[in-house]
Amino acid sequence: MSDSAPPEVILDHRCSNCPVRHHAICAVLDNQSSHALSDIMVHKQLVPGQPLWSDKDEAHLFAIIVSGTVKLFKMLADGRQQIVGLLFPSDCLGRAYSETQQTFAEAVTNVELCCFPRQQFEHVLTQHPELEHALLEKTLTDLDNAREWMIALGRKTASEKIASFLQQMSRRSELTRCPNHRPTPDLPTFVLPLARAEIADYLGMTMETVSRNLTKLRVDGVIRLIDGQTVEICDADRLASLAEPQ
C-alpha cells in the first residue's frame, strides 16, 4: 500500500543531509541563508491516510515533502471527491499568503515532511527574493500541470485518462529512480501510490471504470500488473498513442 520506507525516527535533520536538498525550492538559498529556514524547521512523519488539514482550515503550515506522496483534494457536500494535486518528494505543500487551505490534504503513503510555520516561512520569503522566485517558478509549473490535467478531465475518454495517468506516473517514477542504479534492458516499472478508488477520484470517474480499463490494457499487452499496485509498461509507444490519439 506504500512505496516509502516505514516511519523510522530519523535523527539527523540537517539540511546538508536532506535527500531533496537539490530539488526543492530551498536549494536556491546559500548555506548562510538556509539557516533562516532550518531555524524554524520541524520534521513530521505521517502514516497512510493520515489527514493534514481540511478545506476550511486555517493555513498554519507550509512544508516541503521529503519522502512519500500527499494528495490534495476537494469535496462536494454529498461526498463526491476530486483529487486536484498529487505531491511528491521536493514538492511544496501548503498555500503561502492565504489564511485558508481551500483543499483537503492527506498522506497517501508514509510521508516525511520538513515543516515551517506559514507566517514565519512567509517572513523568510520576503527577506529572500531568490526563494520567492523559486516558489513562483514552482507555482507556475503547478499551474501548467493543473491545466494539462483539465483537458484530461474535460475532454478525454476513460481509456485515454487511464493511459495518460500511467504515463504520468511512469514519468514521475523515472525522476525518483536512482540514475546510476538502473538495470538497463528491463521495462519501466513503478508502484502506483494510489488505490483504485483514489485513481478514480483523480481521473473523475468510478473505481469500476478504472479497474475495467486497467484490465483492458493488461489483456491487450500494453501493461503488466505484477501485483495490484506494481505496473510494468510493456509498450510505451502504444500507451502514448492511447493517451493522445493521432
Next chain:
Amino acid sequence: MSDSAPPEVILDHRCSNCPVRHHAICAVLDNQSSHALSDIMVHKQLVPGQPLWSDKDEAHLFAIIVSGTVKLFKMLADGRQQIVGLLFPSDCLGRAYSETQQTFAEAVTNVELCCFPRQQFEHVLTQHPELEHALLEKTLTDLDNAREWMIALGRKTASEKIASFLQQMSRRSELTRCPNHRPTPDLPTFVLPLARAEIADYLGMTMETVSRNLTKLRVDGVIRLIDGQTVEICDADRLASLAEPQ
C-alpha cells in the same frame, strides 16, 4: 457577441490613465518604478476570435488585459478543445519564465492589451521583488481557481456545471460593474462573453447539452435569457443550490 467597446484608437496610454491601474499587478510599483514598465510597454487591440498564440509557440509576450475577455485553451490532435482559463481586465496574460506557451490564447471579445516583451518584463521582475511578489499572489489565485474548476470538470453533472458557470460569470460581472452606477433593486444581469460552443469547451461537454440545460433553468424560472447572451439571475439561491447540492 462582444461586451467591450468597439476597437477605437486610444491615444493616451499613460499608466495614470489606465482603467485597471489599481487592480493589476503593476499597482504595487510606485510612480518612479512604474517607468521601468511603461518604458517597454506597447498597446495592442484585438478583435473577437483573433488568435494570440498557439501551444507550441515561443513565449515572447507578457501582457495585462485592459479590457475584454481572452480564453486560454488546449487542444487534442483530433480537435477536441478545453478552455483552461478565462482572463478578464487586470489579469495577466502570458507565461513568465518559460520559453513556450503551452496553451492557445485567443480574444473572445474586443480586447485591449498592455504588452511587454517577456524577457524585458522578467528583467523588471527581478529588479522589483514587490512586482514579483504580486505576480506570485496572482499565480497562486489562478492555481486556486484552476483547482476549483477541476472538481467541476471531474465530478459535477451537466446541470451543476452550468449553474456553477453562471454563478461564476455573475460574480465576475459584479466586479466589473461600476459600483456607484447600480440601479439597486433589479436582479443581477450580465452578458455571457462566450458563445454556446465555447461554454461547452469550458465545461467539458457539448453545445447541445449546454443549450438544453440553459433552457431548463429558464423554464424553471431560475434565469431569464434576455437575448441569447444576456442572462438575468432570477433566483440566486436556487442557482447556488443547483451549483453545489446540499
Next chain:
DNA sequence: AAAAGTCGTTGATAAAGATCAATTTGCGGA
C-alpha cells in the same frame, strides 16, 4: 429582398460510463 451563413434550439437515438450486485483476491491477525 432573396440567399447563404452562422448560431442556437430541439428531437431521436446511440454509446459511454455509472450504478447495483456478486464474486474473487490479497492480507493481517487469531
Next chain:
DNA sequence: TCCGCAAATTGATCTTTATCAACGACTTTT
C-alpha cells in the same frame, strides 16, 4: 493455517450525455 475484512474485479442493467439530424432565428452578402 484459517478466518475475516477490505480492495479489486467482473457482470448486468440503467442513466446521462454524446451524436446525428432537422429546423428556426438572425446576420451578412449580393
